[in-house]
Amino acid sequence: GENVEQHPSTLSVQEGDSAVIKCTYSDSASNYFPWYKQELGKRPQLIIDIRSNVGEKKDQRIAVTLNKTAKHFSLHITETQPEDSAVYFCAAPLTQAGTALIFGKGTTLSVSS
Amino acid sequence: KAGVTQTPRYLIKTRGQQVTLSCSPISGHRSVSWYQQTPGQGLQFLFEYFSETQRNKGNFPGRFSGRQFSNSRSEMNVSTLELGDSALYLCASSPMGQNEKLFFGSGTQLSVL
Numbered sequence: 001g002e003n004v005e006q007h008p009s010t011l012s013v014q015e016g017d018s019a020v021i022k023c024t025y026s027d028s029a030s031n032y033f034p035w036y037k038q039e040l041g042k043r044p045q046l047i048i049d050i051r052s053n054v055g056e057k058k059d060q061r062i063a064v065t066l067n068k069t070a071k072h073f074s075l076h077i078t079e080t081q082p083e084d085s086a087v088y089f090c091a092a093p094l095t096q097a098g099t100a101l102i103f104g105k106g107t108t109l110s111v112s113s
Numbered sequence: 114k115a116g117v118t119q120t121p122r123y124l125i126k127t128r129g130q131q132v133t134l135s136c137s138p139i140s141g142h143r144s145v146s147w148y149q150q151t152p153g154q155g156l157q158f159l160f161e162y163f164s165e166t167q168r169n170k171g172n173f174p175g176r177f178s179g180r181q182f183s184n185s186r187s188e189m190n191v192s193t194l195e196l197g198d199s200a201l202y203l204c205a206s207s208p209m210g211q212n213e214k215l216f217f218g219s220g221t222q223l224s225v226l
Binding site for chain 1 (some may be wrong): 146154155157158159160161163167169172205211213217218
């Protein structure tokens with residue numbers, strides 16, 4: 001089955017710096033890679049996702065890149081702000097049918113001002 | 114539209130008891146999935162239901178079970194509770210149930226004493 005590894009587990013940056021979180025997956029058939037953000041005490045929320053037919057996707061200050069050959073994908077946050085502080089989870093599908101996701105163990109991002 | 118609703122918000126049980134958690138998806142959503150969240154293991158997939166059928170199941174013992182009703186509402190049951198079952202149980206719904214955004218509920222915090 002699918003296995004997702006996420007690094008680093010914690011990341012501390014200064015406001016305005018960039019942050020990069022990396023994930024690897026094991027199933028070469030996986031074709032959908034979402035990123036969820038979970039603020040303290042809140043529910044996880046999708047912030048961006050990418051499908052295997054594109055290599056990069058951007059949404060304002062966040063971007064995701066996908067390297068299918070190497071089976072890894074990364075989240076890039078530019079011009080970080082204190083409100084970006086949260087736990088970020090990457091994920092990949094458990095199977096090709098359905099919505100079941102295998103999540104990475106999460107990265108706690110702290111942005112200090 | 115109302116979001117995903119989970120009840121109860123908090124539960125305290127003792128070892129050996131059983132518990133039932135409830136999830137009402139967003140109106141019109143047909144897929145419901147369940148995740149267990151713990152500090153050490155992150156988000157772990159339990160099971161996924163679509164149109165009253167279990168479509169995927171995670172690697173949890175048979176003490177964990179679930180079902181989905183014709184109105185898409187879902188319940189999960191844990192029998193013979195163990196201390197290690199203490200966790201936040203999150204329910205998520207999606208419209209069509211195929212590699213798409215998951216909408217999470219606020220979760221049920223279960224404590225087993």
